Amino acid sequence: MKSLKIAALAGVLMASASPAFAQDLYPLTFQLKWVNQGQFAGYLVAKDLGYYEEAGLDVTINPGGPDIAPEQVIAGGGADVITTWMAAGLAARERGVPLVNIAQPFATTALEMVCSEESGVETTADFPGKTLGVWFFGNEYPFYAWMAQLGLSTDGGDDGVEVLRQAFSADPLLQNQADCISVMRYNEYKQVLDAGIPEDSLTLFNFADEGVGMLEDGLYVMEDRLEDPEFVEAMAAFVEASMAGWEYAEANPEEAAEIVLNNDMSGALTLESQIYQVNEAAALVGDTPALDVEAYEQTVATLLSAVSPDNPAITAEPEGAYTTVVTDAIE
Known part of the structure; x- marks a missing residue:
């Protein structure tokens, strides 16, 4: 069931908008890590069923692919928020792209x-x-x-x-x-x-059971955007509505799979495969979007101990790589 906080946050956003845009929805561009599939069902459901609009948001969801790096997209101004693995987020941060984890819908690794x-x-x-x-x-x-x-x-x-x-x-x-x-x-x-x-x-x-788990699909924004209270409110509304989308997808996997298929640009997905994927992906979503600090620390430890012949993900303990300001606003 959708939380009443969605409507409350929508009211805050509409009230805080400038007079010229008071009747408009807050625009957000969301970049996915991969192509539209059941892995992202909660977000596609939230958009299709109007959860984002109810939260005062106009959300554009851009699919990813093998040639699209969400970290580069957001660094170039092509997105307001992205979903990516924490390894990529922390690596980008160490290399000068100040990404911050604002929420962690996927609580476990797949x-x-x-x-x-x-x-x-x-x-x-x-x-x-x-x-x-x-x-x-x-x-x-x-x-x-x-x-x-x-x-x-x-x-x-x-x-x-x-x-x-x-x-x-x-x-x-x-x-x-x-x-x-x-x-x-x-x-x-x-x-x-x-x-x-x-x-x-x-x-x-x-991998998590072997002690080398890494947090996967988290939500990340550029650090300087968090200085804007209206943006923080928008992201709280976005996270809340997205979690409602995941809750609906978990309860209605076949309908969610149909929504995924309606957004499939490849034409290669099948209903059977997407019902399976929706069920498996929804099982990864935690009861809260808040980042689990212990899981974060395991991810960091895994990355620091990875002896990659190509290049290390990170070479030092990250600082300021996550914030609870967004999830605190919806708990």
């Missing part, structure tokens, strides 16, 4: 590694000598932190692991190119199951 029955991998002790598929472009950090924790070289050989630069699909496992691959619980894992591989034949490792 990043996992799945191994085929043929690989013979049942525990991490079976990793040496195996080929593991790894996503890069900022997604590799938990993997390298994990291997460092296990004391395994990533240069191959009988005592280490061979790293396969994996595309964003399950093909390396399905085509026997890798013993284990990276998957998102709501996406590539379903591809493995849809290929007819019995779930009970697979070995699955969750």
Whole structure:
């Protein structure tokens, strides 16, 4: 059920607008990390069902893709708020883009590694000598932190692991190119199951359970925007309405999946896949959008311990990387 605070915040926004725009909705551009899919169902639902308008907002949702970095989009003024993984947000902040986490709808991680029955991998002790598929472009950090924790070289050989630069699909496992691959619980894992591989034949490792979890889809804005009280109020309304969208999606996964399909620009999504994805994504959403400080600290520790051969995500403890000013306003 939508909180009455949405209407209250809408009133505050409308009252605080300048006379020339008193009748207008507060405009916000929201940049997604990836293409429109069930991963973002709560936001698409909130827009489609009018939750944002009820909150006094005119929200434009821009899909992402393989060639779109939300951190660059917002740094260039192309968005007011983005959703991205904390690794990318903290890395951008250290490199001079002052991003701040204002809310963390996804409370747990969906990043996992799945191994085929043929690989013979049942525990991490079976990793040496195996080929593991790894996503890069900022997604590799938990993997390298994990291997460092296990004391395994990533240069191959009988005592280490061979790293396969994996595309964003399950093909390396399905085509026997890798013993284990990276998957998102709501996406590539379903591809493995849809290929007819019995779930009970697979070995699955969750990165958070292995102690190298990273917070995923959080909401980030540029630091200087938080100096504007009206913008803070708008973001509180946005977060509140978005959480209402997620609540609706969780209770009505088929309807939410239909909304996702109506926003699919590829034409490749199916209702079945999106019902599955909506259910899995909604299960990641916490009871509150407030950032869990312990999960934040685990993310930082993971990033600092990741020995990446390309470049480290961060080299020092971040300062000022998150704020509770927005979520405090809606709790």
